[in-house]
Every structure is written in C-alpha cells, then in structure tokens.
Amino acid sequence: MKKKITILPGDGIGKEVTTEGKRVLQKIAELFGHEFTFDYAAIGHDAIEATNNPLPDETLSKLKSTDAILFGAVGHPKYDNDPTLKVRPEQGLLKMRKELGLYANLRPIKLFDELLHASSIKPEILKGADILFFRELTGDVYFGEKGRKNNDNTAYDLMIYHRYEIERIAHKAFKAAQSRRKKVTSVDKANVLESSRLWREVVQQVAKEYPDVTVEHQFIDSAAMKLIQNPRSFDVVLTGNLFGDILTDEASQIAGSMGMLASASIGDTVGLYEPIHGSAHDITGKGIANPLASILSASLLLDISFGLKEEATAIIQAVEGVLRAGFRTVDIADATTPKDKMLNTQMMGDLI
C-alpha cells in the first residue's frame, strides 16, 4: 500500500512522542511491505512564533491532500499565564478540526493488564474496564460565538448544537456499540441546558434505529462520578465536545496514565490521530515522555484510515509485549519497577 502521512509535531512533548510514532510506522511499512511517505507541517505555538498564525495556510493545504495525520499536541504556558493574548496555539487545533470536518473523536479507554496497579483506582474496580468514547468535536461551546462586552467586564461563549451534528455522531456511536457490548451511555445536562435537551431528544430518536443496542442517559455530573465508581458499567459513551473533553481526561485514570491513551478524529475525509495528553511543558525536552499514546495513535491510524488490521494489531501486541516484559516509562512505573527497566522516550520507541 502506498500512502502519505503528514506529521504535525506541534508543541512541548508533541515533537518527542510523534518522532517515536513515526518510527513505528516506518517499521510497519518495512515489515509488511508498504510504502509510507511522510511530510511535516507546523501548528500551535511553534507556528505562531514563525508566522503569527497557529494554523498557517500551508499547513492546512498539506492536510487537505494527505492520506492521514499523526498529530502531537499544542499549548504553551505563556498563553495559559496570560488570558489576554489574542492569538493562541489552541485556535490552530480547533480550526483544523473544523476545517477538516473531524466531527467524531474516538477515545478508546482500555487498561493493559500489566498496568492494573498503576492507577489510583482499585484494581478490582478496574479489571475488565473497556470504554469507547465518542466525543463530538466540531460543535458545542468550543465553536459558538464568543466575545466580551460591557467594557470587557462580561465574557460569553455560546453553547450550541444543531440536530444534524448530534445525529451523525450518534449513528457512529450506535454502530460501534453493535460490534461491542451493545450499550450506549449518552451524557448530557438535560435537566438544565436546552442544548442538552436537544441532544437527548435526537439520541432517543437515533436509538430507535438500533433496537439491539441499549441506550442509557446520564447527567454529566453523575457520569463523572460513576466513571470512577464503576467503570465497567460503561461500554460506548456518546457525548458533546465539552463534556467529552472532561470525561475522557478523567477516564485516563482508568488506563493508569494519560501517557497510554490514543485517539482518532474522523469525519468525512481524512483522519487525524493523536494522544489524549497535552503538550506537558513541565517534562518537555527531558526525553522522558511516554511515547505509547502516540504509538497507539499510529495503530489507530493504520486500522481506521488504511484498513490495515493486522498491522494495527501488531503494534498493540508489541506494546503488550514490552509492558509484559516489565519495561516502563516514568509515568507508568511504580516502586517495584527495577532500574534497568525504566526507559526514556526513545528507548521505549526502540523496543516497540
């Protein structure tokens, strides 16, 4: 198979982890006889420094003609400390999601058995947990009109959903549930929000087309609690952009570490694959970031964008093997990890 993959390293540890993700893709090409070509493009803080634009036109046009995207992370403490800055790295990410129509963000939360003890949650609560999140990615309060008024003393963001936006992601979630444990938990705040009431209405309607799938509705506050109390009670979780952002980060604790979690953003055209973790400037440049989330993102890329199941599975098995042999990066290590099994980013990439 001949394919072009565009790499967007972005900011912080984004560069370090996508380097390893790319190496794994190269190895797969070699082993399975594919021809992958790679190019790079700028996004986020880096792009702002170079062009004052967090998503330069050049990047966008590259992305529109590539076969799949491997993305790192964006973000920089400079902007976090100064809420008045007008040009911000995250705008690049959001604009990219919107322009490429990446409306469905799939975040599989699966605990590798070897990491059962790395979580702050009790192993007996976690064992067997396996959740697939469908987070809507191009609507909600992320993209509604926002601004200031009243002499900068009032700030607002419009939380808004259109029926078609909810329908298309609901269908994806119900379809996925059919080949899993046949349960969809839709999360909203319909007891307070009108946009959530529309969300619930539409999900109830779509559900009728999937009589073999059980649907359950939870309020976001209750879901945030139950996710920790009883993670095994969830199969597919379907939710909006903001609630999905919160729940999937929280759910990373189920997998032991954020450093293990990959995600796929898909829509009508090209697919984008990225870790759930952010740019993590506190550990940037130290070479200690866990590259497994980026490597597992590469596995999702092969599976979803290229339909290469065997190749995707080979990566997952490699990750399992390395974990089973006791190797760890610092975020998933514990007191029992021997010194010679503690790996830095590149060593972990080598082993996989």
Added chain:
Amino acid sequence: MKKKITILPGDGIGKEVTTEGKRVLQKIAELFGHEFTFDYAAIGHDAIEATNNPLPDETLSKLKSTDAILFGAVGHPKYDNDPTLKVRPEQGLLKMRKELGLYANLRPIKLFDELLHASSIKPEILKGADILFFRELTGDVYFGEKGRKNNDNTAYDLMIYHRYEIERIAHKAFKAAQSRRKKVTSVDKANVLESSRLWREVVQQVAKEYPDVTVEHQFIDSAAMKLIQNPRSFDVVLTGNLFGDILTDEASQIAGSMGMLASASIGDTVGLYEPIHGSAHDITGKGIANPLASILSASLLLDISFGLKEEATAIIQAVEGVLRAGFRTVDIADATTPKDKMLNTQMMGDLI
C-alpha cells in the same frame, strides 16, 4: 437562640433525608437550650403537581423571611425521559438560588477515616484528602439566555460571566484558604473559552490581595483527572457553576459515597443547606437512603448561618462515633459490615 428554619423536602429521597436532618436539629435545640421553629414549603416536581410552578410564590416569600433553609433534592424521571417538557423541577431550584442571591456553593469533601475503604480509589491515595470547593452558583451557562431556533433544530445556552460575579466568590475562596492550607486551585477552560479567560484574569487579580495564599490554575479536563490521581494536592478549589457541578459530584468518590456530602449555599442574606446527592428515585420510598448528608447539612447550617460552632461540632462527632461503632447505611457498607450494623434511614437518624 431563637431561630426559624424552613424545610424544603422536595422530591424523591429529599423527604426521607430531611426528616432526619430536622430531627437532629430538634435534638440540638433540646440539648443546648435553643428554640428552633420549623415550617415547610413546596418545591420541584411536587410543587408542579400541586400548582404547575416548581417554585410557588408562597414558597419564595417564606424563604425570604426565614433564618435558614434545609433543602432535600429536586428531580423526577418523568422529565428526564421527556426532554420536551417545558415546566421542570430543576427550574425551581435554579430560580430559588437566583432569587435568594445564593452565589457561593461550599462543598467540603472530607473523608471520614472509617470510610477509607468504601471508595473505589485506593486508600493510600485518599488518606488525608480534605478539599473545600467553592462553586459559583448563580451565573454561567445555567442562567444565560437559552432557547431553540431554526424550527427547533438548533438549541443554545449562553455561557456568560460578569467580573463582579467572579470577584465576590474569589474573595470568599481566598479568605477560606487563609484559615486552611493556603492554596487555591482555580479551574477553568481558558485555552478555549472567553468566559474562562475572564475568570482567570479576575482570579489572578484577586489573588494579589492574598499574598499568603498560593494560587494555581488548572484546565477542567486536567483537574477532573488530577482529582482522582492525587486528591491530596487540592486544598480550596474555586470554579464556575458548570465545572463545579461536575467536579464536586466526581469528588464525592473521594468521600466514599455521595450519601456523606453536605453543602452550603450562601450569598448576601439567608443560607441554604443541602446534600450533594439528588432525588435518587431508584431508591425512593425504600427507607434506605443515607441521611448523613442531610444531617451534616444541618451541621453546616448551625455553623455558618447561626454561628453555633459547638453545636455543629457535636453533630460531626456523633457521625464519627456512629461510623466508628461500625454502623452503616447500604451505600457505605461493604462485605465486612455485619447484618446487625446495617441501618435504614430512620435508624441512622435515631442513632445520631
């Protein structure tokens, strides 16, 4: 001391638990020589059934002339299953918060040592956790303009904050931190939301007036994760209405059960005290609800609204004593709880 307390049982288990809360207040009056008089008013689904108004005028006028309010819960599955209903129980709660100016919701999360093992989180992660949430309660997407357009195919809610709303609750949080571990964690989504950027700006400014308090800013997604990963790293948490709703429910897992958590809603006039848990229709009428959240709400009422520290402490000690003696309601019981120590709602009230 002579005081009038208005009880709003509301819906579901609200009735069962406030009955016990009231009994404890009566006992305190008797033991410490106070004169508390009680009256009742309707709110929520019950009030809708009787008057088609989730917050009847009669209720509101009672509340405006009382010394403190003990509230149960509102909500009913009928409305949750039908997002198109226009009159809803929660509107009563929201209107009450707004009309009474209850802009600060204090939610203390403290783990009773005896319940260290009741949580899904590992005891060694939890031990010593002690968090005080300040959730803003009369602004945000809860109260912004909401509606439908485009033939009911689009729904929206305006997320909106004014500077003064953020200032007044920030001051409360920083003051509270001064008599605790001197740390405030402010939670927002300033990398995406304009209202969060105003939030962060204002908190940064208010922080300058409290140089003895350390301030930290976290994004809501990251905070939802860290709360589980390392709950001890939080002291006072300051956040908006929606994020506070989510985080405090999630944090209930730190305390072992939602059934243990009380909250105080205060502002410029009267104070309202309520459990964090909701109406819980799945267990309504069975007499098994844990009344400790309502009883601990009564303790907060005595402390905050009446300044009766000794009386408030007496209640907390009674709760500790009963737990230490091994008594449990079903939500906080485990496999080791002997049958004769399993209590129903009323028996737990009796013991306290």
